[in-house]
Amino acid sequence: MSLEVLGITVLWLFLYGYLIVASIDFGAGFFAFYGKLSKKDHIMNDLISRYLSPVWEVTNVFFVFFFVGLVGFFPDTAYYYGTALLIPGSIALILLAIRGSFYAFGNYGSKNNIFYLFLYGGTGLLIPAALSTALTISEGGYLKKDHDRVIFLVGKLFSSPYSWSVVLLSIVSVLFISAAFLTYYADRAGDVRAREVLRKFALFWSPPTILASFLVFVSLREHNPEHFRQTLQVWWMFGLSLVFFFIASYFIYKKKNYGIAFISVMLQFFTAFFGYGISHLPYILYPFVTIHESVTNETMGTALVVVFIAGLLLLIPSLYLLMRLFLFDADYVQGKK
Numbered sequence: 001m002s003l004e005v006l007g008i009t010v011l012w013l014f015l016y017g018y019l020i021v022a023s024i025d026f027g028a029g030f031f032a033f034y035g036k037l038s039k040k041d042h043i044m045n046d047l048i049s050r051y052l053s054p055v056w057e058v059t060n061v062f063f064v065f066f067f068v069g070l071v072g073f074f075p076d077t078a079y080y081y082g083t084a085l086l087i088p089g090s091i092a093l094i095l096l097a098i099r100g101s102f103y104a105f106g107n108y109g110s111k112n113n114i115f116y117l118f119l120y121g122g123t124g125l126l127i128p129a130a131l132s133t134a135l136t137i138s139e140g141g142y143l144k145k146d147h148d149r150v151i152f153l154v155g156k157l158f159s160s161p162y163s164w165s166v167v168l169l170s171i172v173s174v175l176f177i178s179a180a181f182l183t184y185y186a187d188r189a190g191d192v193r194a195r196e197v198l199r200k201f202a203l204f205w206s207p208p209t210i211l212a213s214f215l216v217f218v219s220l221r222e223h224n225p226e227h228f229r230q231t232l233q234v235w236w237m238f239g240l241s242l243v244f245f246f247i248a249s250y251f252i253y254k255k256k257n258y259g260i261a262f263i264s265v266m267l268q269f270f271t272a273f274f275g276y277g278i279s280h281l282p283y284i285l286y287p288f289v290t291i292h293e294s295v296t297n298e299t300m301g302t303a304l305v306v307v308f309i310a311g312l313l314l315l316i317p318s319l320y321l322l323m324r325l326f327l328f329d330a331d332y333v334q335g336k337k
Contacts, residue, residue: 019273021059033122047194072300077289083150141223161219162224175201227280238271241272
């Protein structure tokens, strides 16, 4: 495996980790707000709070690793994405700051404030929508180069069906992943009432997830035919994703094996996410940046690979300990401590 392929694979693993962990976090915030709004907060918000309390501060570790590594491995991305992500990136950072601040205010200051929950839950859906523009822009057509200037075509981004299909997929995926995990978490806690409410959320958001995925494929065929043709070469990965989706939905519908159901959800997004990534190669940003032409020098690249693999090996045991000591501790999960 070449250095550039190894580098992008490690970065894609970090981005996948962020996809799963952040989706659970963002969706949990929205469900907490919805629970308060629908007067069901007494059923599920204590459970959601027990999940959020230990993990909300560590979610963005994956995000930071990915973007630092992307610029380190492929320096040209800073030149192009620096212009392209100025607006959506700034919006995402502001939303992240609002989300973190009002989580702290809501939990350590004014308890059960619906305005704080609204800001926390609402930003949880707007952040993935803003961040998803990075993947949209990577398909090309939203940037043009005029001599040494990179011009971001904002109007084209906001009028593009492909762009909005990706935004829709990011939102419904967050809600589906989060609901599937929280259903499993409620089952581990033995909280039957919360489990039933969250189980209904998981079932409700499962069809829109598949529909939004289909819309992305349809719009991609029109927006970037070359990439669409390459997705057909790895069709089996998307087929596996669909199989894992049906396995997860079956177990959730039958009210059993919620742990296997959530693992299936993770595998569903793993196969689809890596299928998308593989079919997108060699481009990072079509048609300007490729992994072969934009990779850093070999010495720097090797050092980054070593550091990032070491970081991954450190991060995974840390997350395991976090889950072991807090999230899935027998007393903690049941609210006894």
